Amino acid sequence: MIRMIAIILGFQLVGEVASRALGLPLPGPVLGLVLLALACILHPALAEAIRPTASGLLSHLSLFFVPAGVGIVAHWDLLRVQGLGLAVAIMGSTALALAAGAWAFSVVARLTGTEDRQALKDQGRE
Structure with missing residues (x-):
């Protein structure tokens, strides 16, 4: 589970770095989410691997507020x-x-x- 959270946060970090480095008008987490979605489309095994962790995070989404x-x-x-x-x-x-x-x-x-x-x-x- 920690490995999967690290993968999700890694995509967010890559999106943040790319957004700031390229001066994009797109927030880094959004860009990271797009990259994660593309990675899951290209590698369905990744999507299946992170599904339980992502579901767990979504079930506790209220904590982020x-x-x-x-x-x-x-x-x-x-x-x-x-x-x-x-x-x-x-x-x-x-x-x-x-x-x-x-x-x-x-x-x-x-x-x-x-x-x-x-x-x-x-x-x-x-």
């Missing part, structure tokens, strides 16, 4: 002053993201003809 909670408590005064603006920004960006996702889905459905087939299924014609 503890540092964020500590950060909120540590900056409570700033949050009290800027909290309304942050709340509006978070709710607004969430609404825009949902609207953009729905719009993209409808465009793709229209382009692929999926929208029409679903209407026919609903009417019992297909």
Whole structure:
């Protein structure tokens, strides 16, 4: 298990180093995750080897939010002053993201003809 955690963290480290060295606008952990996914596609044995460890980490994912909670408590005064603006920004960006996702889905459905087939299924014609 420790070996598998080291492999996962190694990919994160490689992603972080590559992101900083190349000046990429992509966070290092994201780049590391992409590299890990590619490695798992190219070497299915790797995917099977890290699956139990990855599942264990995912089942305890809530523990990774503890540092964020500590950060909120540590900056409570700033949050009290800027909290309304942050709340509006978070709710607004969430609404825009949902609207953009729905719009993209409808465009793709229209382009692929999926929208029409679903209407026919609903009417019992297909």
